[in-house]
Structure formats: structure tokens, C-alpha cells
Amino acid sequence: MSDAAAPTLVHVTTTDISLELLLGPQLEAFAAAGWNVIGASAPGEHVAALEARGIRHVPVEHLTRSMDPRADLRAARELYRLFKELKPDVVHTHNPKPGWLGRPAARAARVPAVVNTVHGLYAQPSDGRTLRTMVRVLERGAATCSHAELIQNPEDTATLARWGVPNERLFNLGNGIDLDRFDRREAMAGERRELREAWGVADDTPVVVTVGRLVAEKGFRELFEAHRRLRRSGSNHELVVVGPTEAGKADQLTDAEVSEATDDGVRLVGFSDRPERYYAAADVFVLASHREGFPRAAMEASAMGLPVIATRIRGCRQVVDDGVTGLLVPVKDAAGLESALRLLLNDPARRHTMGAAAAQRARDRFDQQYQIDLTLDTYRRLLPERAPS
Template sequence: MAKLIRITTIPLSLEKLLEGQLTFMSNNYEVTAVSAEKKRLEKYGQENKVDTFHVGMTREITPLLDTKALLKLYSFLRKEKPLIVHTHTPKAGIIGMLAAKMAGVPIRLHTVAGMPLMETTGAKRRILNNVEKLTYACATKVYPNSEGLYKIILDEKFTSENKLKVLGKGSSNGIDTNYFNPGQYSEEERAEFKKRLKIPENDTVFIFVGRLVADKGINELVQAFEELEKIHGNISLLLVGPFEQELDPISETSLRLINSCPKIFTVGYQEDVRPYLMVSDVLTFPSYREGFPNVVMQAGAMGLPAIVTNINGCNEIIEEGKNGTVIPVKDRSALQGAMRKMVENKSWRTQLQKNARKKITDNFEREIFWQLLLEEYKLQEKYLGEKKFS
């Protein structure tokens, strides 16, 4: 079997963003997962029955460590001689694509699932722009995981149109709608879990799932909730995810509100988010930038309507007035207004709920996406063969 190398900066991306995908591909390729955090990576490999190779990568700009990682990966690829290297996440993208190009790997693929550079300015933005261009220059094909990202890449002139392709209707991995299925839980289980979290039984529960950082709109969300809670006492906010104060801190005001408000519940990072979605009524996802957010698909598959910002990915999953509502970015007032409407207009919210799951099952089924990606690999192999004999 031909060798396929999949690279992410940290194993969390393999576990969550690409869940199940590498195991599926191992039926057709000899798959190796490359990432940082050696012990966690090895655990992932054992659980998913794929080989692993550890490369110490960071999510920050660290020239010396990055050079060391590049050389280590280059040496590995020279030895392994894979047919395909496929990278995800910005740091793994530049190191992986550059190493693969240097090592003469014939098929070099990079998936774009978000652009942190969109929220930066000045010298750092110029550096990140150049890194993005170099990544795409080294790749033979680039896959934005949403139509919005496709457009941004062209607008920013990072690469040419003939190098870009969106697979299916977007996403990097689709959604397992059998796993994310509200039918798995009874009303009794829902009530019991809500009680365990100490959320009042009759509260309307807004949920956020993701990193609790500024770029995800947490400042706007917490402050909008606090203002709304003064008007409607029977609401709760459930925050599922880790703080990253060292990378992208939320404000001290937001931190104080989270710690002091009895109706804001934080549970940290959770391996399985389904029970938390099960006890919730509305997803609130006021992010500043995304690729194609898994959580919006997960919540939809669990039957939750969503309040999302008007950014790529989000506005491709949520259709205004059908399975949720779309608000402007960084607009606390609009966010509060949308949350208030969800509380006060229950018939509207119920109608959105009815449409939420169908939108996901019709468009983003996981195994269909896996098959699309496998077909794309075979297509790239075909192009390679045609080049050799032309």
C-alpha cells in the first residue's frame, strides 16, 4: 500500500477535528499521524490503529523550534518516501508542506480550516501572510473547508484559483449524525444531567462549546448574557471548553462575570460534549473567524438552533430564520437581541429546532465526506500518473 502522512500541530486536532478519518483511510493507505505531544500522539495511534511520528511543533512563532521540527520532519519523509502528505492547521501546514516539498513528496495537500492571521495587524500580519503564501506554494493542492475561506484566499492573493478546491459542501470531516443524535437521550436523562450541573430545571440554556478566548466572542457573549439575565431571570449560560489566557485572553471584566454570576456554568474541556448539548436549548457561537466550525454542525445534529456571527463557515451552515439566526461580528447588542428573541418567541425557536438536525443530515454526513476525500486522493494519484506519462 502507498504511504499517507497526515500532520497536525497538536494531537487534539487529530482526535477532534479529524475524528475517525485516519482509521478510515488506513483501509486504502499505510497511514502515519505526525504531531507534537508525544505521549498523547502515541495514545491516539494505539486507539486509532495508525502509526505515529512525533515532531515538536508549537502554535506560536518560534523560529528555532520550527527549524528543528522542519529538519526532523524532512529527514523522516526522505526515509519513508510517502505518496501523499496532507497537513492541517497553520504551523503543521508550513512545516509539513515545506518538508514534503524538500523531500520530493509527489502529492502535497493542505486543508485550510481557519485563519488566525485575519485578526492580526502590522508586522505580525505581514509575516503570517508570507507564511500562508509559502505553505500554498509548496502544496500541490489546497482545500479551504468553506466557500468563505476559498474567497478570502483568492481576495488575499495567497494562491491561484486552480490550486483551490472545496470538498462537498464544506467541513474537514463532516459529522457522525448517528453519534450526535438527540434520540439517544430520554427526557429523564436530560433532567437528571441538568440537575447534576445545578442548572435550574425550567431555565432556557444557552451553550457555547469551544476555547474560551477573545476570538470566539466570549467577551460579547458573557456581557450580553449578563444584561439579558437582568431582564429574564430564567436563563443560564453553559460554557464548555478551556481558557487560554496565555494565547488569547478574555477581558478581566468577563472573567469576573464568569466567576461571580451564579447563572454562568463552566465545565472546562469535555471529551464528550453530547450531554451538555442535550441539556441546552440554543447554541451561541459569536466567533470572529472560523473555517467550518464542527460545533455548529454538532449542535445542529443534536437538534439545537444556533446564533452565529456572519462569518464564513457559520453562515454556510446556518440559514437565517431556518435553523438559526446570523448576527454581525463583535456586536454585543445584536447578540443580546437574538438571545432575547430565542427566550421570548418560543414558537420561533421551536420551528428552528425542527429544522436544525435535517440541515446537518442532508448536507454534512461524515462517511460521505470521508468517501469524497478518498476519491480526491485517488484523483490526485491519477493526475500524478498522467503527468509522468505526458
């Protein structure tokens, strides 16, 4: 039952890593604002960190990132039973699959307020008609079960309106980060030296860093090819990849691809809950992704004063001011990545100027407090009698 003194708010994601790393500070802020906050996702190794924030976690065993109709049906039933048991005042869904399953389950369980955050529509204009049609049907259908759609990327707001989602439900949320955490490049000079010494890399050797899951959709094949070409032409840069492998995903990198990258000098450091250490050690950030909503890692790197090379796609366009804070290149284009990297690797002055502009853009546009305030305002508007003032 919901505590009369503290209305219950359930945030639903596919995995616990999203609750902790992407939403953790926001969940803490909602709890501080007077909500009884619960995170629901597939269980994993990040539950302990989430609970250390004071956020209760409940497992949804059948939520997976992969497309599995039988598991998805079980997950929908599991969510419905969970909402009936918890009787939350608000259910807030994230990511494509929890949104598709969780919004109808919440309405069926008679949850008073259903909110969804669109982190990035899963289909883009470059995708095939079948995928675009499927996503349109799923999003439009699930949106009939929500009371508010909070949309990170304004390009998606226009798309949803074209798909028939009522304008009064659509709110531009944007995306933000903890600027206090990712504004410490000078203060982390010691960690920069420590990491570079551990790698055997001199301070004047340019280091390129990227953050992401080791899947093809993140553009690693093109990035590794660009790195390989640069090395063969005599470049002495280092490429550091921060991110976990993604077993079970159809586009996961093969063992052979990972081994070849390692042989080419790519440093694969695995997952880190302190990516700021690697930003501090780097000189350039790159994001070669094929699909993004509003990429957090690119915002973090910008706030840390790194010029950002990214693909010219939705999301990256909102983070990078092309030619000012970084460079945008065509998607799936190893030669374009090679040219952009060569330009910045060979020009320390340009890196410094772009990095300073990137940090200023982050301070001006990427403060997560705006998202926290807008989300709390949405809850209060939907539940004027129950929401904490």
C-alpha cells in the same frame, strides 16, 4: 520505508487534539480504505485515544500554536527529518502553521504527493493590512509546494484564486460531522435529565451552551457581557461553557475574567470529549467567535436540533441560515448577542421550529462522508499507481 502493500499517509496538525477530535473518524476511514495512516503533531493527552483507533502517532516536539520563529524553524527541520525517515507517499497538512511549515518540508523531502486542507484562512477582510499581507505571502508561498488544496469554506477558495494559487489545485471540500453520533437528542433524554439535575436546573429553564477554547477570539468577553445583562434584567437562563483554558495564548482569558464569569453564574465545565451530552441538555447554542473556518461545534449543535446564534462571519454564514435555523449577529457585539438570546430564550416555539430546521440542514449538508470520499479521490488522482482502489 513505505509498505508496498499499504501506501503511507501522514496527517500533520499542530496538536494531538486536532488529530483525535477533528480528524479521528476520517483517519479511521482512510485506514479502512487501505492506507497506512500516521498522525504527526505535538504530543499530548489525546495520543492514547488516537492510537486506540489504530492510528500511529509520531511526535513533533516543536509544533506550537503560538508564534515563535525559533520554535517554528526547529519544527520545520523536525518535519523534514520525519518525512525523510518515514518516506510517506502522501503528506496531508492541516491548520495554518503545519501547512506553512509542512508543505515546503514535504516537497524538500521529495514526498510524491502533498495535500493541504484550508480549515479557514487566518486573515479576514476586517484584519489589519500587515496580518493580511503576511498570511497572503505565507499561503501563496506554501501553496506552491502542494499538489492539491482542499478548502472547507468556498469564500476561501475565491480568496486563494485571487492570490494566484492555480485553480486546478483548488477543491471545495466543505466540512462535515458524524451524523450518527450527533443525531441522538431524543435518545439522550436521560443524560439531559442527569446533567440538569446535577446543575439543579429545572427542565423548563432554558440552557444556553457554547463550545470553545477560553480565548478572546472565541467571543467570550462579549458573550459573558450579554449573559450578565440578561441576568440583571431578570432572565432565569443558564449559560454552560464547554472548553479548555488556553495557557500561553496571547488572548487567553484572565483569571479575573474567568472568576467574574463564574460569579455571574456561568458554568465552566472544561474540556469534554462528549459534547453531545451538553447539546442534549441545552435549548440554544451560541458561537460568538471573531474568526472561523467552518465551525464544527455549530454543525454538531445543529444536528442535535438546537437553534444556533452565531456571529455573521465566514464559516458561521455557511452553517446558519439566518432567521431559519438560527440567528446571525454582528461580531464583537454584546448588545446584538443579548437581543438574539433574549428573542430565543423567551420564545420556546421559535426555538423548536428553528432547531428542527437546523437538524434538517445538518442532514442535508453536513455529512462527513462527502469529505472522506473527496479526500480519498484526491489521493487516488495524485497517486494512480500507488493508491488503493
